[in-house]
Amino acid sequence: MNIWQDLVKTAVVGTQRLELKITTQDNQLGEVLNHLDTKDKEGCLLSAAGTIYFYQKAGKFIAIDNNKTIETCDLDDLPYCSxxxxxxxxxxxxxxxxxxxxxxxxxxxxxxxxxxxxxxxxxxxxxxxxxxxxxxxxxxxxxxxxxxxxxxxxxNYVSSEDKEKIWKNGSLEARKNVLHELRQSEAETGLSQLQSIWTKERAQERASLLEVLEIGLSVEDEKFLEDALEDRSKLVRDVAARLLAQIPESKLVNRMVERVRPLLSLDRNGIEVVLPKKCTLEMTQDGIDESKYIPSLGEKASLLLQMLSFVPPSIWSNDWQKTPDELIKIVENSKWEKVFLEAWITATIRSKDTVWAEALLKACPKLSKNLTNSDGSIKYLFKVIPESQIQSLILEVLQQHPDNIFSSANPAFILLVNTPYIWDEQISQTAISSIKSCIESNNKVNNWQLSSALATFSSKISPSVYSQAVNYLNFAASENIHKTLIDAVDRFLTKLQFRYEMRQALLV
Incomplete structure (x- = not known):
């Protein structure tokens, strides 16, 4: 509105240098503004600004289209929550x-x-x-x-209507949602949809839409992805290579295996490494990026890490007749430990190898020592393993390392914090006992890490152990527990109580 612009201009320049002009309209706002005292320049300006603010905040009645009829909704089949x-x-x-x-x-x-x-x-x-x-x-x-x-x-993310219209004219995000939904139910149809518009899209859109093929990814997608390796855009080529690396039977994976095998050998002293001489054009086309240089490793070791990340780790278990646990132990404290651990993690996630994922998770303190984003890697490894297997793994590690579960050096702590699932009752009971022991042994220490971990644990622990938690973590004043820890325990129990009551209300 012009009157607001005039007010702002006058406020910036000053009422002494610029005359305040209030151009009113024939409406309720104009009626109020006409009654302002223009002799009091500063007061008039502020009053006008305040009046306009409240006028805009009050809003206005929306126009009603009497010709449009809205169908009433059907009655719900299911009951509402209490x-x-x-x-x-x-x-x-x-x-x-x-x-x-x-x-x-x-x-x-x-x-x-x-x-x-x-x-x-x-x-x-x-x-x-x-x-x-x-x-x-x-x-x-x-x-x-x-x-x-x-x-x-x-x-509109809720409705599945007008998918064809959204696919043709919708935003990139909306079209990705349509493709995502298609890939979940009809992966081949989703691929066909993408192929039908492929040549009409810009590079950024092609790369973004191509990423959605990760949903329902299979050998059926390989030919299209191989063609995408020759796309003129590096963005598209990188996505295609990353997806092909997730298909263990793909030609790209086989090509990478053939490149890496001659560079590695196992003897009594460990794994012998021959670094690649250079990054060839064929390697670049298969997703190796020479610019991804890690200073702490060097140029050629950085290339080896990338190449090794494309090779399913089961290849080395089979070639050398060693279990994942044995191979992780072999590279421990060697000059190549960081290269192998980082590459094996990426390759395990890509190939969805549950055996290797479990072995790497058990070695999580080594991951924390060697990787900059170990928590992120651990969370991706968890996605490879079924929930029941994760619960068994965590319980096993927790029982092996029950002391000081708040230490980042304890593998149980790392797994407990990063698991995407709520702990089962047995893990929760064991954790409560460990929390009690840890607090009692550190009762005169302001343990920030313990307080921080309790905040995380309060969302992970099973609400079914709420009563046990209250009984176990009820400390007497004579125990001299630090106030910071007492406050952290109170917050932990309050949140756990909320989750317990929340579940009880839903289960009625």
């Missing part, structure tokens, strides 16, 4: 305990209930802003939530 669960959801949506929301949504879906209508708009808006929450939100919207989503374009 009033108590509603209150828990409200607390999480307000920002407190927000990290627990996925746990609540998943349990709501498991108990075959829907979100109360009261919170549907807020939850739909949250899903439009945080893509990672959508997979938890969609199953609990019910028919009313799906109907409501069609009334707001910002919530």
């Amino acid at each position: 009033h108590a669960s509603e209150q828990h959801l409200g607390i999480m949506l307000s920002g407190e305990y927000g990290a627990i929301l996925p746990e609540w949504l998943k349990l709501l879906a498991d108990t075959k209930k829907n979100v109360s209508p009261k919170y549907l708009p807020e939850l739909l808006t949250l899903g439009s802003r945080q893509n990672n929450l959508r997979k938890y939100i969609l199953p609990v919207l019910g028919k009313r939530g799906i109907w409501l989503a069609t009334q707001n374009p910002e919530w």
Whole structure:
């Protein structure tokens, strides 16, 4: 509005140097502004600014299209969550305990209930802003939530209608969502869709859409990806090479195996390494990037690391007749330890080798010592292994290392913190006992790491052990526990209580 621009201009220049002109309109705002005292220049300017602010904040009635009819939604088949669960959801949506929301949504879906209508708009808006929450939100919207989503374009991620229209004219993000959904249900159809528009897209879009093929990736995608290795854009070539590396039977993986095999040999002294002489044109086309130079390793060792990352680690277990545990032990403290560990982690994640993933997770303190982003690597390794196997692995390591589970040198601590799953009851009970022992042995120490870890543990521990946690972690004043630790324990128990009550309300 012009009147606002005039006010700003006068405020910047000053009322003494520029005459204040208030051009009013024939409306309610103009009626109020006409009654301002223009003799008091400064007061008039401030009053006008305040009036306009409140006028804009009040808004206006939206135009109503009387010719448009909106179909009413069908009744929901499933019941809504209880009033108590509603209150828990409200607390999480307000920002407190927000990290627990996925746990609540998943349990709501498991108990075959829907979100109360009261919170549907807020939850739909949250899903439009945080893509990672959508997979938890969609199953609990019910028919009313799906109907409501069609009334707001910002919530179009919910509706599967007009996919063809979105694919042709939608934003890159919207088209990626369509392709993602297709790849989950009909991987070959998704590939065909991508092929149909491939030559019309710019390099950035081609690379971004190509990444979605990771969903449902198989040998059926190899030919298209091999062709993409010859794309004129490096962005596209890099994505294609990364995807082909995840297909152990691919020609690219076989080519890389043939390049690396002559460079490595195993004898009684360990693994002998011959560094590659140079990065050839064929290696570059297969995804080796000469510019990814790691100063601490050197140029040729950096090349070897990249090459080795393309080779499924089971190749070395089979070639040398050694288990993953034995090979990890062989490279320990050698000059090539960092190269092998980093390459084996990447190759394990790419080839989804559960045996190697478990062996590397057991050696997680070595990963922390050698890698700059060891936590990120550990989280990706967890994705390779089924949940039941992860729970067994963590319990095994925790029972082997029950002391000082808050030390980053303890493999149990690293696994407990980074696991993507809520610990099972047996792990949780063992962890509670270890927490109690650790606090009692460090009762006069302001242990920041322990306090920080408790905050993480409060989201991981099973709520079923809440009563045991209260009994075990109830310290008497005579025990001289540091106030910082007492406060950390109180926060831990308060959050665990919330999760316990949250689950109880949903399970009723």
